[in-house]
Amino acid sequence: MVTTAPSRWNVANAVTLARIALVPFFVLALLAEDGRSTGWRLTATAIFLLAAVTDRLDGYLARRDNLVTDLGKLLDPIADKLLIGAGLICLSVLGDLSWWVTVVILVRELGITAMRFMVLRYAVMPASRGGKLKTVLQVVAIALYLLPLDELPEVVHVLAMLAMAAAVVVTLVTGADYVRQALRLRQGARA
Numbered sequence: 001m002v003t004t005a006p007s008r009w010n011v012a013n014a015v016t017l018a019r020i021a022l023v024p025f026f027v028l029a030l031l032a033e034d035g036r037s038t039g040w041r042l043t044a045t046a047i048f049l050l051a052a053v054t055d056r057l058d059g060y061l062a063r064r065d066n067l068v069t070d071l072g073k074l075l076d077p078i079a080d081k082l083l084i085g086a087g088l089i090c091l092s093v094l095g096d097l098s099w100w101v102t103v104v105i106l107v108r109e110l111g112i113t114a115m116r117f118m119v120l121r122y123a124v125m126p127a128s129r130g131g132k133l134k135t136v137l138q139v140v141a142i143a144l145y146l147l148p149l150d151e152l153p154e155v156v157h158v159l160a161m162l163a164m165a166a167a168v169v170v171t172l173v174t175g176a177d178y179v180r181q182a183l184r185l186r187q188g189a190r191a
């Protein structure tokens with residue numbers, strides 16, 4: 001029996017492309033009226049959460065229907081990085097999030113992505129549990145910061161700060177773990 005590879009143009013990859021297409025609408029909604037409109041902030045939050053939640057959907061569909069493709073493996077992390085990066089940068093531009101947080105997270109994300117490409121000749125480094133937790137914490141923290149915090153009880157602002165602090169810590173710890181894995185892969189390949 002001959003099995004054919006799934007088409008690159010399948011429903012799972014379409015969901016990923018839709019996630020990428022949502023990023024500009026998210027940015028426009030967040031930056032509308034200098035980021036101070038409650039309605040636009042809530043719209044931006046809804047778009048962000050839709051794009052974040054559908055990250056699980058594209059992977060689920062790809063595995064369930066045997067639609068895993070190299071294109072999907074490439075586009076999925078790009079969609080994640082675009083959404084998280086856009087959220088962090090816009091929040092910093094608006095003055096709602098310190099730039100150092102944005103820089104730390106983005107440098108880690110881009111650095112680990114580049115490192116993964118460099119060790120591809122030795123092995124694929126799959127996402128770890130810590131990496132998945134990092135993504136969840138980043139999404140939760142950004143979503144909380146997207147809310148019109150000035151109009152909400154102080155406890156929501158405190159929760160946003162705690163979630164972002166946890167996201168930064170887990171981002172750094174998992175980044176160090178990925179570097180250790182990459183070094184082991186490289187040493188193992190040389191041996």
